[in-house]
Amino acid sequence: MPEPTPLADDHPMMSRLPALAVACPTCGSEPNILCASHSGTRPRFHDVHQARTAAHQEQTR
Numbered sequence: 001m002p003e004p005t006p007l008a009d010d011h012p013m014m015s016r017l018p019a020l021a022v023a024c025p026t027c028g029s030e031p032n033i034l035c036a037s038h039s040g041t042r043p044r045f046h047d048v049h050q051a052r053t054a055a056h057q058e059q060t061r
């Protein structure tokens with residue numbers, strides 16, 4: 001599997017999906033890296049896992 005490329009901090013996805021700033025507890029994606037689908041082969045371009053959104057809210061509260 002190819003290494004995922006981290007997004008730049010000013011990448012449009014970062015402002016659209018602020019939860020990308022934290023690691024995802026569900027799929028294990030590092031910060032600035034898109035969530036992967038369950039098979040781990042396809043990045044999720046349109047959303048992130050709910051647990052990641054929750055984790056981000058915990059951190060920014």
Ligand SMILES: [Zn+2]
Nearest residue numbers: 024027035049
């Ligand atoms: Zn995820």
